[in-house]
Amino acid sequence: xxxxxxxPIDQTALGALVLRPGYGAVTSFVGHVRNHxxxxxxxxxxxxxxxxxxxxxxxxxAEEAMxxxxxxxxxxxRLGDLVVGxxxxxxxxxxxxxxxxxxxxxxxxEEVKRRVPIWKHEHYADGxxxxxxxxxxxxxxxxxxx
Amino acid sequence: xxxxxxxPIDQTALGALVLRPGYGAVTSFVGHVRNHxxxxxxxxxxxxxxxxxxxxxxxxxAEEAMxxxxxxxxxxxRLGDLVVGxxxxxxxxxxxxxxxxxxxxxxxxEEVKRRVPIWKHEHYADGxxxxxxxxxxxxxxxxxxx
Amino acid sequence: xxxxxxxxxxxxxELLGAEEVALELPTPVTVSMVTDALRALPGGEVLPARPxxxxxLRIAAPAxxxxxxxxxxxxxxxxxx
Amino acid sequence: xxxxxxxxxxxxxELLGAEEVALELPTPVTVSMVTDALRALPGGEVLPARPxxxxxLRIAAPAxxxxxxxxxxxxxxxxxx
Numbered sequence: 023x024x025x026x027x028x029x030p031i032d033q034t035a036l037g038a039l040v041l042r043p044g045y046g047a048v049t050s051f052v053g054h055v056r057n058h059x060x061x062x063x064x065x066x067x068x069x070x071x072x073x074x075x076x077x078x079x080x081x082x083x084a085e086e087a088m089x090x091x092x093x094x095x096x097x098x099x100r101l102g103d104l105v106v107g108x109x110x111x112x113x114x115x116x117x118x119x120x121x122x123x124x125x126x127x128x129x130x131x132e133e134v135k136r137r138v139p140i141w142k143h144e145h146y147a148d149g150x151x152x153x154x155x156x157x158x159x160x161x162x163x164x165x166x167x168x
Numbered sequence: 169x170x171x172x173x174x175x176p177i178d179q180t181a182l183g184a185l186v187l188r189p190g191y192g193a194v195t196s197f198v199g200h201v202r203n204h205x206x207x208x209x210x211x212x213x214x215x216x217x218x219x220x221x222x223x224x225x226x227x228x229x230a231e232e233a234m235x236x237x238x239x240x241x242x243x244x245x246r247l248g249d250l251v252v253g254x255x256x257x258x259x260x261x262x263x264x265x266x267x268x269x270x271x272x273x274x275x276x277x278e279e280v281k282r283r284v285p286i287w288k289h290e291h292y293a294d295g296x297x298x299x300x301x302x303x304x305x306x307x308x309x310x311x312x313x314x
Numbered sequence: 315x316x317x318x319x320x321x322x323x324x325x326x327x328e329l330l331g332a333e334e335v336a337l338e339l340p341t342p343v344t345v346s347m348v349t350d351a352l353r354a355l356p357g358g359e360v361l362p363a364r365p366x367x368x369x370x371l372r373i374a375a376p377a378x379x380x381x382x383x384x385x386x387x388x389x390x391x392x393x394x395x
Numbered sequence: 396x397x398x399x400x401x402x403x404x405x406x407x408x409e410l411l412g413a414e415e416v417a418l419e420l421p422t423p424v425t426v427s428m429v430t431d432a433l434r435a436l437p438g439g440e441v442l443p444a445r446p447x448x449x450x451x452l453r454i455a456a457p458a459x460x461x462x463x464x465x466x467x468x469x470x471x472x473x474x475x476x
Contacts (some may be wrong), residue, residue: 036182037198043252046202049195049273051266052183053476056192069475070456072404072468075452076475099475100412105191120197124274127195131266131476137403137466140475153406154474181325199395218323218387221371244395257395274349277395285368285387286394287324299325300393 025080026071027101031109040094040116049123051131053111055104058130063147069101069110072139083133087115095130100139101136171226172217174248177255185239186240186262196270200258209293215247215256218285221244229279233261237268241276245286276289316341318380320348321387327363329357343367346376350389365389397422399461401429404470405448410438425456426450433469446470 023039037048057064076099084095094116104110113130117123135156142154169185203210222245228243232252240262250256259276265270282300288300325331330352337351344366353361366389367374379382380386383386398419410412411433418432426448434442447470448455454470461467 032180034178037179041200041253045204046200046228046256048198048200050198050454051269052194052196054187054194055194057189070405071475072402072449072470074466075449076469079451107187107214110192112416120201120274120277123197128266128270135476136473138475139404139473140472141471142474153471154407155472156474157472168242205343216324217394218368218389220385221368221387224371281395282392284394285323285389285392287390288393289324299328299390301391302323302393303391 023096025077025097026073026099026101028100029120031098031100031112033069033112033114035108036096036112036114038096039096040114042094042116043104045094045116045118047117047120048114049120050112050114051118051127052109052113053131055108055110057106059144060088062144062150063148064144066103066105066145067147068101068103068143068145070141070143071099071101076138076140078088079138083130083137087126088131090129091126092119093117093122093126095126097130099134099138101140114132152157169242170246171223171243172197172219172247174246177244177246177258179255179258179260182242182244182258183262185242188240188262191240191262191264193263193266194260194267195261195263195266195273196258198255198259199276199277201252201256203252206291208290208296211254212249212251212294213288213290214249215245216287216289217247222284222286224266225284226280229276229283232279233272233276234285236275237252237263237272238265238270239263239272241272243276245280245284247286283307295306316337316380316382318327318343318348318382318386320352322365323387323390326361326388327389330355331357331362331370333362343380344376345374345378345380348380348386349376361388364373396420397424397463397465399424399429399463399465401433402466404468406471407442407470408467411436412438416467423459425457426459428431429461429467430457430469442469448459450476460476 096114099111115123115127145151219230244258263271291297368387449468
């Protein structure tokens with residue numbers, strides 16, 4: 023199942039994917055677009071990806087989690103134009119036990135942020151925009167003026 | 169908002185309740201009815217509660233979480249008759265930061281299980297039934313057959 | 315003597331065959347006096363030695379004193395979630 | 396000489412004004428030779444000294460050797476999630 027999508031992410035549907043008759047626990051994490059970043063007011067943003075590598079990394083992260091814990095994993099990351107409140111990323115973990123579900127969910131979201139080649143272009147209320155660089159705060163885009 | 173409900177729990181609606189414009193993270197835990205318990209095949213079950221005290225405990229747990237972490241908490245527990253796969257309990261945590269969301273979500277579900285006066289009567293595929301006692305495994309009901 | 319009622323739930327309501335029991339005990343009444351009285355009822359012999367009693371929506375200690383008008387409830391082992 | 400193409404993304408695609416760059420470098424080609432060649436292009440001077448290069452969908456080390464046909468991509472700091 024593809025991890026990247028340009029369609030809105032349906033959390034309930036994602037949870038249903040990891041439900042098994044013997045697995046009662048579904049732990050999830052959903053990241054929504056926030057209305058501010060680095061002290062600036064965010065209007066909308068655009069996610070882009072190195073598609074082939076991003077899919078490969080998401081699949082590898084899910085595999086790693088399923089090797090480490092007895093869990094079922096589903097991950098989705100949205101691409102394209104999003105507005106404040108939209109779901110950007112969602113992780114759902116099905117498991118028999120809560121502790122495993124929480125551990126795997128945290129692992130997957132951390133690894134997605136660390137390893138999956140996705141980029142975020144933020145557009146601010148003042149008309150400016152920037153590529154987000156978590157290693158250095160917000161960089162001003164070279165292509166669009168203040 | 170009441171924590172106890174006899175209606176099906178809508179996880180997406182619960183997540184929406186804890187979303188704030190500045191809070192991007194929604195961490196959730198959903199417990200579904202499993203198809204087995206203590207080696208027996210479960211058909212359906214019935215949750216009952218000491219209603220007034222259960223509501224009070226759920227509100228107290230949410231308050232404690234909101235005091236300990238910068239989070240918004242929503243908890244729902246279903247009562248009445250449920251079948252395998254139904255959502256029995258759901259916790260949703262809205263937060264600015266992932267770490268707080270995970271910590272608060274785990275705290276709330278553990279406390280709900282530990283402190284909220286709710287009881288579970290399981291009906292098995294073989295026609296028997298029992299009150300679940302997590303402190304002692306499954307107890308055979310006195311009122312129903314073998 | 316103090317008269318009061320105790321709500322029963324789940325398996326304990328089944329054991330005692332009632333959802334509420336009326337009791338009258340010599341004042342001052344303690345929690346352990348209430349639970350002992352419940353264990354003395356027909357069906358109550360299989361209750362644990364120290365069943366959990368809630369007083370005014372909180373778990374009470376065995377030595378706590380019961381006041382007239384207190385909300386009392388006998389709680390089987392919890393199984394929510 | 397080995398000829399190959401490097402895909403560019405996000406801010407780095409903006410800086411270099413292209414989504415793909417064709418390069419030809421003396422064999423054997425290493426990852427650091429590729430990133431140095433990209434930094435020598437117009438707009439490439441603001442790239443970091445050691446930008447991240449993916450080779451066949453995995454992060455490559457500066458000393459790794461590039462083979463003909465390898466999938467290469469220059470990755471700005473990741474910002475998913």
